Amino acid sequence: MACNCVRDNESRIADHYTEQLGAPATAEAKNVALLFGGKVREAAFLPYAVKADKPGFRGAKGKKIGMFFSFCPFCGVSLKEEEKAA
Ligand SMILES: [Zn+2]
16 A cells, blocks of 8 residues: 555554453454555455356355455545556
């Protein structure tokens, strides 16, 4: 990611729950993937469930696909600028 929002939020959430629960807590962002090709980088994505009457797409959960964000959903930094700068 061009910014550190995802990791910063993990620390903030962990601190919040550590205080609220009165016990050490950790937080881990789940919808973050490593992208390979050129420079290895992390990218956040939004999962979608695609459902259709075809193998692999049936059932209540359907087939899970991910769409990567073009901009950080927290601070708005363009993730494409990061590619240009690399
Ligand atoms: Zn950000």
